[in-house]
Amino acid sequence: MTKKIILLFALIFFTAAAHVEAAGSNFEQLAAGYVDGEKQILMLVREKTRGELFFMPFDAETNSAAFVQFDPKIYNFYLNSDEDKLWPPLMFVMATTKMADTSDDELGVWNNEAHFIPVYALFDVQDGKVICEDRFFSGSGTLTPSHYHSDIKNPIHKRLIETLLTKMPQLHADVQAKGIPLP
Numbered sequence: 001m002t003k004k005i006i007l008l009f010a011l012i013f014f015t016a017a018a019h020v021e022a023a024g025s026n027f028e029q030l031a032a033g034y035v036d037g038e039k040q041i042l043m044l045v046r047e048k049t050r051g052e053l054f055f056m057p058f059d060a061e062t063n064s065a066a067f068v069q070f071d072p073k074i075y076n077f078y079l080n081s082d083e084d085k086l087w088p089p090l091m092f093v094m095a096t097t098k099m100a101d102t103s104d105d106e107l108g109v110w111n112n113e114a115h116f117i118p119v120y121a122l123f124d125v126q127d128g129k130v131i132c133e134d135r136f137f138s139g140s141g142t143l144t145p146s147h148y149h150s151d152i153k154n155p156i157h158k159r160l161i162e163t164l165l166t167k168m169p170q171l172h173a174d175v176q177a178k179g180i181p182l183p
Contacts (some may be wrong), residue, residue, distance in 0.1 A: 004095070010047065015052045019023075020078065026047060026049065026105030027044045027045040027046065027048065027056075028045060028046060028048055029045050030041050030043075030044045030045060030046055030143050030170055030178070030180055031043070031044045031054075031168070031174040031175045031180055032044070032170075032179055033041050033106070033164075033167035033168060033170030033172070033173070033174060034167060034170060034172065035144065035167075035170065039059060039060040039061040040057070040058070040059050040060070040061075040162075040163040040166075040167065041057075041058050041163070041167065041169075042055060042056070042057050042058075042157070042163055042164055042167035042168065042170070042171050043055070043056040043057075043058065043172060044070070044175060044180070045058075046129055052069070052070070052108070053069075053182070053183070054067045054068060054070055055067070055068040055069075055070060055074065055075075055164055055171075056068075056161035057160045057161075057164045057167070058163070059156070059160060059163060060142050060160050061179075062156050062159065063161060064096070064097075064099070064156045064159075065096075065160070066094045066095060066096045066120060066157075066160045066164075067090050067094070067095045067163060068093070068094050068095070069093070070182075070183070071092070072182070072183065073163050074090065074092050074164075075168070075172075075182065076169070077165075078123075078125050078130050078168055078169065081125065084106055087123060087124065087125060087132050089120050089121060089123075090119075090120075090121045090123065090138045090165065091118070091119065091121075091148075092118075092119050092164075093114070093116055093117065093118050093119070093143055093163065094117045094119050094157070094168075095114055095115070095116050095117075095162075096114075096116065096117065096157065097113055097114060098113050098117065098173070099115075099154060099156055099157075101155070101156065103153040103154050104117065104138070104153055104154040104157055105141045105153055106141070106150070107138040107139065107140055107141070107150055108138060108140075108142070108143060109139075109141065109142065109143055114119055116163060117138055117152070117157065118138050118139055118142070118145055118154065119137075119138060119161055120136070120137040120138065120148035121135070121136050121137075121165060121173060122135040122136075122162055123165050129166070129169065130165045130166045130168060131166075132161075132162045132165055132166060134158065134162075136151070136152040136157075136161050137149065137151060137152065137160055138150050138151075138152050148164030157177065
């Protein structure tokens with residue numbers, strides 16, 4: 001199945017359920033990465049009908065969320081440095097909804113009210129913690145840009161990306177503690 005078709009499925013899922021915990025949601029929460037007292041959480045959710053896995057960063061302060069299709073490369077991104085302890089950029093597509101801040105509207109592609117943004121994120125890892133460099137880039141009018149030359153400016157998008165990156169170690173711990181098998 002092509003990436004675009006998969007993302008269209010994500011659109012259907014995203015518009016059908018604003019929050020995983022909503023009654024009648026089409027998602028099942030499997031695991032969560034968070035720190036007590038913080039307002040951001042990274043969830044691993046399963047779409048109930050097809051069984052597909054998604055990462056769902058959520059920010060309670062802005063009541064915003066995104067979906068990123070599960071991929072082992074994304075799940076393990078912070079574990080794979082080179083011999084010089086440098087980490088390659090993390091690239092993924094994030095699905096969100098229309099926001100009041102339109103500064104990123106030209107990035108990625110739109111399908112009705114769903115916004116699919118290709119993300120190129122730079123980060124570092126220190127003592128097992130992911131450190132965001134607030135350097136997130138994208139491309140305009142495509143899901144597969146040849147160059148990620150546009151800054152991601154919307155602070156909510158930045159917060160969701162940062163949540164995905166920084167909460168991944170906690171998500172790993174919860175997945176392992178619950179013995180959840182992953183593809």
